[in-house]
Amino acid sequence: MTNNPTIQELSHEDRAFPPPADFAANANAKADEYDKAAADRLGYWAEQAQRITWDTPFDTVLDWSEKPFAKWFVGGKLNAAYNCVDRHVENGLGDRVAYYFEGESGDTRTITYSDLLREVSKAANALTELGVKTGDRVAIYMPMIPETVFAMLACARLGAPHTVIFGGFSASAIADRVKDCGVEFVITADGGYRKGKPSGLKSVVDEAMEDCPEVRNVLVVRRTGQDVAWNDDRDLWWHDVVDRQSETHTPEAFDSEHPLYIMYSSGTTGKPKGIMHTTGGYLVGTSFTHWAVFDIKPETDVYWTAADIGWVTGHSYIVYGPLANGATSVLYEGTPDTPHRGRWWEIVEKYKVSILYCAPTAIRSFMKWGRDIPAEFDLTSLRLLGSVGEPINPEAWMWYREHIGGDRCPVVDTWWQTENGSILISPLPGVTETKPGAAMRPLPGVVADVFDDEGNSVEPGNGGYLVIKEPWPSMLRTLWGDEERFKKTYWSQYPEVYFAGDGAKIDRDGDFWVLGRVDDVLNVSGHRMSTAEIESALVAHPKVAEAAVVGASDEMTGQAIEAFVILRESAEDGGDDVVAELRNHVRSAIGAIATPRSIMIVPDLPKTRSGKIMRRLLKDVAEKREVGDVTTLADSSVMDLIQKGVAES
Numbered sequence: 249m250t251n252n253p254t255i256q257e258l259s260h261e262d263r264a265f266p267p268p269a270d271f272a273a274n275a276n277a278k279a280d281e282y283d284k285a286a287a288d289r290l291g292y293w294a295e296q297a298q299r300i301t302w303d304t305p306f307d308t309v310l311d312w313s314e315k316p317f318a319k320w321f322v323g324g325k326l327n328a329a330y331n332c333v334d335r336h337v338e339n340g341l342g343d344r345v346a347y348y349f350e351g352e353s354g355d356t357r358t359i360t361y362s363d364l365l366r367e368v369s370k371a372a373n374a375l376t377e378l379g380v381k382t383g384d385r386v387a388i389y390m391p392m393i394p395e396t397v398f399a400m401l402a403c404a405r406l407g408a409p410h411t412v413i414f415g416g417f418s419a420s421a422i423a424d425r426v427k428d429c430g431v432e433f434v435i436t437a438d439g440g441y442r443k444g445k446p447s448g449l450k451s452v453v454d455e456a457m458e459d460c461p462e463v464r465n466v467l468v469v470r471r472t473g474q475d476v477a478w479n480d481d482r483d484l485w486w487h488d489v490v491d492r493q494s495e496t497h498t499p500e501a502f503d504s505e506h507p508l509y510i511m512y513s514s515g516t517t518g519k520p521k522g523i524m525h526t527t528g529g530y531l532v533g534t535s536f537t538h539w540a541v542f543d544i545k546p547e548t549d550v551y552w553t554a555a556d557i558g559w560v561t562g563h564s565y566i567v568y569g570p571l572a573n574g575a576t577s578v579l580y581e582g583t584p585d586t587p588h589r590g591r592w593w594e595i596v597e598k599y600k601v602s603i604l605y606c607a608p609t610a611i612r613s614f615m616k617w618g619r620d621i622p623a624e625f626d627l628t629s630l631r632l633l634g635s636v637g638e639p640i641n642p643e644a645w646m647w648y649r650e651h652i653g654g655d656r657c658p659v660v661d662t663w664w665q666t667e668n669g670s671i672l673i674s675p676l677p678g679v680t681e682t683k684p685g686a687a688m689r690p691l692p693g694v695v696a697d698v699f700d701d702e703g704n705s706v707e708p709g710n711g712g713y714l715v716i717k718e719p720w721p722s723m724l725r726t727l728w729g730d731e732e733r734f735k736k737t738y739w740s741q742y743p744e745v746y747f748a749g750d751g752a753k754i755d756r757d758g759d760f761w762v763l764g765r766v767d768d769v770l771n772v773s774g775h776r777m778s779t780a781e782i783e784s785a786l787v788a789h790p791k792v793a794e795a796a797v798v799g800a801s802d803e804m805t806g807q808a809i810e811a812f813v814i815l816r817e818s819a820e821d822g823g824d825d826v827v828a829e830l831r832n833h834v835r836s837a838i839g840a841i842a843t844p845r846s847i848m849i850v851p852d853l854p855k856t857r858s859g860k861i862m863r864r865l866l867k868d869v870a871e872k873r874e875v876g877d878v879t880t881l882a883d884s885s886v887m888d889l890i891q892k893g894v895a896e897s
């Protein structure tokens with residue numbers, strides 16, 4: 249099983265699955281969506297924008313005059329939280345469930361749209377009392393609990409962009425983000441439950457705050473009840489401040505281009521990028537795609553994105569998309585194997601989940617655990633399955649369809665990125681004849697292509713670089729505080745075209761296959777890491793002279809981090825202890841997700857004459873292949889030494 253199928257392997261796929269007739273007949277999006285969008289792209293987006301309630305209507309759909317800085321729905325004003333909450337209550341849907349919350353330890357909460365309105369209003373009043381104003385950035389470092397959603401929507405309500413930091417990140421990763429974003433207010437919890445145990449979150453924030461004197465307040469939700477250190481000048485309990493607030497709050501309408509949130513993601517250099525999304529376009533993109541790709545029927549569906557709110561998938565498809573559409577979602581705090589390996593399927597059975605969206609890495613774990621586990625549960629409520637985060641192997645796609653979807657549910661493999669804000673390439677479940685492993689077609693209104701080095705569209709059957717040729721509403725607007733990097737990263741490879749950083753192929757039928765990153769970005773379990781970020785962390789350790797990191801294909805996680813390290817002379821002969829020490833060091837510098845699978849101590853690294861590390865050769869070693877062409881190396885004996893070391897270890 250390979251996780252980045254080669255172009256050759258992919259061109260041999262001839263299984264195809266048309267949508268079931270009853271699904272197609274009742275589908276939200278029919279084939280004419282493509283025609284409508286092709287006939288008048290901006291008109292199509294203007295029509296999709298009517299899914300949203302505008303306080304002031306927009307006058308211009310797109311202003312692209314200052315390329316690559318797009319403005320969508322110009323002149324329009326709206327409040328994102330009003331769109332996600334208040335308007336549903338005003339429309340008489342207050343009793344509809346917004347979230348079925350399932351804690352890892354089995355505690356549950358049912359939150360209706362009326363409950364959500366009350367909780368978000370109280371939280372917004374609390375933030376106002378604590379001095380949070382429109383435009384202030386608020387960092388959120390939380391477990392997967394309802395208060396995380398309340399906090400995000402309270403920020404959105406006030407026009408205070410949130411920056412949610414995944415709960416697995418380390419103190420120094422928090423500090424970097426807080427400083428880069430100029431955050432003065434942090435929301436966290438004492439901890440959360442993970443793999444049956446309470447994990448600490450407040451303690452990690454405390455450590456980060458040593459480096460962030462500008463943070464005025466840390467608001468702390470009590471989740472686990474564990475003991476936490478307390479700074480009286482800075483820390484406040486959520487229940488002390490929020491519970492006593494008024495249950496009503498009048499939302500203010502903000503400009504369509506008002507920043508909604510910043511989400512940090514890894515790029516090709518050591519420093520994570522602050523990807524900025526704005527209000528109008530983002531809500532239109534998430535609400536449209538949640539309608540078209542997930543075929544949401546808010547009256548009857550129970551929708552579950554099994555991802556973390558700390559990543560963009562959670563922002564768009566646990567929070568903003570489903571809530572904008574008035575849907576009922578499952579919010580699950582924990583891991584798939586706690587307390588047993590059937591936990592997800594138990595949840596599907598319990599809440600009668602009808603639409604499930606998850607990552608290939610999870611599907612591969614379930615495959616490994618065996619089909620007997622899901623077979624013990626009633627999964628007949630499911631009617632649609634989605635995948636996201638990395639290329640899905642055809643075997644995993646087939647397994648998902650058969651053993652989870654009972655051969656009756658369409659599978660949508662959705663391609664998009666943090667930068668994109670919402671799904672861009674995906675089947676439409678009631679229209680597209682799907683192929684295992686293919687993201688298939690750009691959605692209506694999206695103009696994607698595959699380019700060669702010169703910027704020409706490749707011939708069908710060939711591979712190249714995935715690009716988006718026209719702006720789309722939920723696109724990132726810039727990188728926080730770094731317009732140059734924004735231009736350089738996405739808009740400098742080809743003029744006026746968005747460069748995604750992925751390799752892709754268009755097959756003879758015109759369908760898209762996304763093959764994986766073409767830059768120094770790794771994808772570990774659907775989480776994006778950069779080689780440079782991990783290398784910087786390694787080199788910051790006093791025993792390390794130089795480091796090179798590559799992604800090697802891994803059966804479970806898609807890619808795994810493999811590091812090659814040259815020790816300083818003073819630290820040589822450190823043995824296994826050094827390796828363990830360095831692994832821990834990376835874990836505490838970035839977070840557990842960045843821990844290398846293996847660290848190889850090497851005498852030298854393969855470099856070109858100009859000093860560039862040839863990671864391609866190290867990747868060959870890590871993937872146990874014959875090493876490729878070494879003729880451009882400054883010293884071609886280096887690879888012999890490294891391989892000798894590998895053979896001996």
Ligand code: WT7
Pocket residue numbers: 513560561635636637638639640661662663664665666667687748749750762763764765771774775776
């Ligand atoms: C990268 C973006 C946006 C959701 C989570 C990841 C890879 C994502 C697919 C897919 C092949 C995919 C790409 C992309 N990717 N979905 N369906 N097929 N590759 O967000 O961390 O911004 O990562 O994930 O390589 O560039 P992200």
